[in-house]
Amino acid sequence: MNERPRGIESVLVVGTGLIGTSVALALREHGVTVKLTDQSPGAVRVACELGAGDEWEPGGDRVDLAVIAVPPQFVADWLLDLQKTEAARFYTDVASVKALPIEQARRLGCDLSAYVAGHPLAGRERSGPGAARADVFLGRPWAYCPGRETSPRAVAAVLSLIELCGGNAVKVDPVAHDEAVALISHAPHVAASAVAARLVGASDTALGLAGPGVRDVTRVAGGDPDLWTVILSGNARPVAEVLEAVATDLAAAAAALRAVSVDDDGAIARVTELLRRGNAGRSRIPGKHGGPARAYAVVQVLVGDRPGELARLFQVAQDAGVNIEDVRLEHAPGLPLGAAELSVQPESAEVLAEALRSHGWHVP
Amino acid sequence: MNERPRGIESVLVVGTGLIGTSVALALREHGVTVKLTDQSPGAVRVACELGAGDEWEPGGDRVDLAVIAVPPQFVADWLLDLQKTEAARFYTDVASVKALPIEQARRLGCDLSAYVAGHPLAGRERSGPGAARADVFLGRPWAYCPGRETSPRAVAAVLSLIELCGGNAVKVDPVAHDEAVALISHAPHVAASAVAARLVGASDTALGLAGPGVRDVTRVAGGDPDLWTVILSGNARPVAEVLEAVATDLAAAAAALRAVSVDDDGAIARVTELLRRGNAGRSRIPGKHGGPARAYAVVQVLVGDRPGELARLFQVAQDAGVNIEDVRLEHAPGLPLGAAELSVQPESAEVLAEALRSHGWHVP
Structure with a gap:
């Protein structure tokens, strides 16, 4: 209250x-x-x-x-x-x-x-x-x-x-919204599911070699299939358009790799080109992973998993005159402590860190 | 030493x-x-x-x-x-x-x-x-x-x-190895690149709506294209096989969504089926996100980003007779503190937590 x-x-x-x-x-x-x-x-x-x-x-x-x-x-x-x-x-x-x-x-x-x-x-x-x-x-x-x-x-x-x-x-605009979420949420979800689906038939040895990369790529594939079916069917055409483009790129990469395996050395350039486009697209996501147009500073703070703690933290930021542009939480499942990464304008980072410290939060 | x-x-x-x-x-x-x-x-x-x-x-x-x-x-x-x-x-x-x-x-x-x-x-x-x-x-x-x-x-x-x-x-076996890494590393990398490549032409509004999901799916797409070109060309056939299957699934999902958008209500079942397979594959990855066959307990500990700190931590675990089965680090870029998640046999979790605490680590 x-x-x-x-x-x-x-x-x-x-x-x-x-x-x-x-x-x-x-x-x-x-x-x-x-x-x-x-x-x-x-x-x-x-x-x-x-x-x-x-x-x-x-x-x-x-x-x-x-x-x-x-x-x-x-x-x-x-x-x-x-x-x-x-x-x-x-x-x-x-x-x-x-x-x-x-x-x-x-x-x-x-x-x-x-x-x-x-x-x-x-x-x-x-x-x-x-x-x-x-x-x-x-x-x-x-x-x-x-x-x-x-x-x-x-x-x-x-x-x-x-x-x-x-x-x-x-x-x-509603149409722009639907195309946007197709691109940044719905189609990536289906792509993650398709990658994860390949693991159904994988050997235990293969799965034992799995590292953080495949865990990240497939994390959202753990979502509720019935819920996501409803979401996807409500945005069918925009999602289909993105998925068609992704499928085309992947089929082309597969064809190029087939050609490489029969010694067509030029074919690999088509794979490199896709990887470069992936780099470029990745770097456009705002926040800590890219987006030079919005170069936020990140303030990390340890937070407990108690109701209202994050709200109190935002209140402290607001009282200090700092606008939090984005927040990312790293919580281990079932554990009470996590790290919150708060993205703020660079000139506000130290102000926020001080304000949080003075209210008892641990800011490394 | x-x-x-x-x-x-x-x-x-x-x-x-x-x-x-x-x-x-x-x-x-x-x-x-x-x-x-x-x-x-x-x-x-x-x-x-x-x-x-x-x-x-x-x-x-x-x-x-x-x-x-x-x-x-x-x-x-x-x-x-x-x-x-x-x-x-x-x-x-x-x-x-x-x-x-x-x-x-x-x-x-x-x-x-x-x-x-x-x-x-x-x-x-x-x-x-x-x-x-x-x-x-x-x-x-x-x-x-x-x-x-x-x-x-x-x-x-x-x-x-x-x-x-x-x-x-x-x-x-070397051939089994190459098929395994195609499945759990190389093909997911290309799939992540293809999803990220779609963001090249995205509007700033669309990118402003991006959340943790698309960041996770595309994280590995930030890797060095030249390094990955060499890796992929060295494992061309196994990667091509996985990518072909992923591309086929995505093209089928896109076709089903096109059918949904012209009121073929049965088509959506094919999308649900892919999402369910994604669930099943995802749950096979061992570790904290699934893998009931290897139900490890997770001990979370705060670690500094100092050389040798993680090695000292493993030494403490070894001295306590605890085998660390997997480790996952959450480090904010450029920040000195992170959380390490150590997977151990459930009966060893408390032993490890106590050993770490007695050596001065913060175990929540």
Whole structure:
């Protein structure tokens, strides 16, 4: 309960999975009244027990904002139903694709002036309300897609939500959003799955030689196939386009390597060219691994895996006048201590380090 | 200088790149006499300044073991030259493919009784002697490939080398080795490059939405294209086979997603099936991310980035009678502190934690 909420004082969260429950927990920390509903009574119960809010009673008081946290295909149906009963003044969603729910909402005749599509980029490897945390949005991008019909007050409500959750609001066109996430999330997920699928038939000896490289490449392939099927089918065409290009590059590399193995020495140049393009693409990712256009300094701090610790850390940064541009957590599963890497403008690094130290954090 | 070397007291390292210099540094810590040579006089100088040994004078005393740390295509030529002058009693190499150098050595008429092909699985993102560290082999697999002609004394010399470097010796057939590294290292590298290559044309908005997932998938794509061209061309056929299968899976997934986007609802099942295979393959990687057959406990310890610290830690584990099965380091670039995750048998976890604490390490 760090501060009074601004703009939104009551929120309905529809769908108490990982993201919905995390939004609810973040809002509760700011004293927002949160109502919860889910098609699974068990999931609502878990979320309530976690302190995410109280079960929603349809027909009760109208809330300021409804956050529809269901798979993309069902967002518009929920929006229509909620608007029919005037359940909320404004509406948003957190689905990972944006063109589909907006198009369906338009087709169903929803009131688009009160709806702003949104997408917090805050996935975790786990799913369900039990994996929810109030701090998963801190310092992470949160895309939002206002349309021509959207009212400024609806946009303000969603910006308040993003601020209360600690996200970085990024305004983006819905089609551009979907192409972007195809490129930086959905297609890489399928590619990782295809690499990991090759290990099904691998010998134990081969697997015993596995190092950090293949672990990194395939980490996201551990995600829930049913959840990802829904995500991918909601963004089918943009993902297909990226995957076709990746498959073409890999088939060409394979053909070049076949030619190398029969002594066509020129063929290897085509492999080198792909590796060079990989270097170039890799270096464009902002943050510590590249992106000269955004040369952030990284402040490393040891954090415990206690609820709210990361939120307190962001509060200290805010009080010190430092904006945290990105955060990366290294947590060993099941262990209470981890390292947080906070990306900040270079001139702010020492200010942040001092502020954290003076509040008892260990900054090496 | 933790102990007296066993079996090998003098070593010649040919090629003072990352791996060759790291081997030399590890051997120096055990008091082994190390001679260094490289086609680049500058690289030898850097390695000597790092304390990796002294420059080799051809025609001097015969050493116990020569470690040929050059690209796979040049291993056999070096082996032949060294054997002509009887530079060493035994010979090994550290190249990332094994069938090619063995076949070339046979074709050139090298003495195969004195040569054991080897491959430490210890890549880093950086290259060159300046990135070398004595501890990069600790707890990592080190493949070795004795043939029918190999003398037991040559095998013993290479096993001594692996032990002095702290690696886990894994005996493997050369062809099986090459197929294994194609699967768990070389093909994943190319796949990561192909995913990263898509980012070359991405908008800044898209890149601003990038999260930890795409960073993990593409991390290895930051590797040196020239170095990787040499590695891939030395293992061309096995890598091509894996890449063809990955490309086929990705093209099929793309086709299924195209069908989904024109309302063929059944098509998505083919995507789900690939995601499920990805899950299954991912879970076969031993270590903390899966591999129920090897359910290790993980002991996390904070380590400084000082030379020899990890080696001292392994020494404490050894003195406590605990075998470290795997190690994973999380180091922020340029920062002095990191977390080491040590995989051990579950019954040894508390013993190790206590031993480390009693030697002043911070074990959460």
